[in-house]
Amino acid sequence: EILRVVNLVRARSGVAMPALQTTNPAGNGYVAPTQVELRKRIRNERRVELCFEEHRFYDVRRWKEGETTFNGPVTGMKITQTSPTTFTYTRFTVDNRVFVPRNYLYPISQNELNRAPKLGQNAGY
Structure with a gap:
């Protein structure tokens, strides 16, 4: 469900963003990412979506990733x-x-x- 919502956000932007994969490469079922993988995807999506709105610094601090990112x-x-x-x-x-x-x-x-x-x-x- 979350990947479908992320893909809707990507489609609404009017920019040709590739859809996040929701089926496995063989095409025979849904790929459920782990919590870690999904969090990484969502954070990257936020980074792309809000890239010029000055959210990144505060996001990275809130996620406690400043020591590796900055x-x-x-x-x-x-x-x-x-x-x-x-x-x-x-x-x-x-x-x-x-x-x-x-x-x-x-x-x-x-x-x-x-x-x-x-x-x-x-x-x-």
């Missing part, structure tokens, strides 16, 4: 025109990002801590 180099692309119809693409490192567990939470402001002394600061701040 650690490492961030790359850019230098595009050079070598002829009227030809371009070369050179990848370069813009920054080396570090994501540590404390980045899952924001610090609580001092004003809030003063108002509620028993509250306590988030770990790492």
Whole structure:
């Protein structure tokens, strides 16, 4: 059922997205993905569907995947025109990002801590 719904969302976008497979390659039955596989598909679908709406950073933090997703180099692309119809693409490192567990939470402001002394600061701040 969930794959049917995901495929409906893909079809409504007006973009030619391939349907998620709902039958096995032999065509003789439904392929029920495991919970892990289905979660991975749904998260990727969310990544594609909301790619320019600034949800990814918060999704990754909510899913507690920041240490694997956000650690490492961030790359850019230098595009050079070598002829009227030809371009070369050179990848370069813009920054080396570090994501540590404390980045899952924001610090609580001092004003809030003063108002509620028993509250306590988030770990790492």
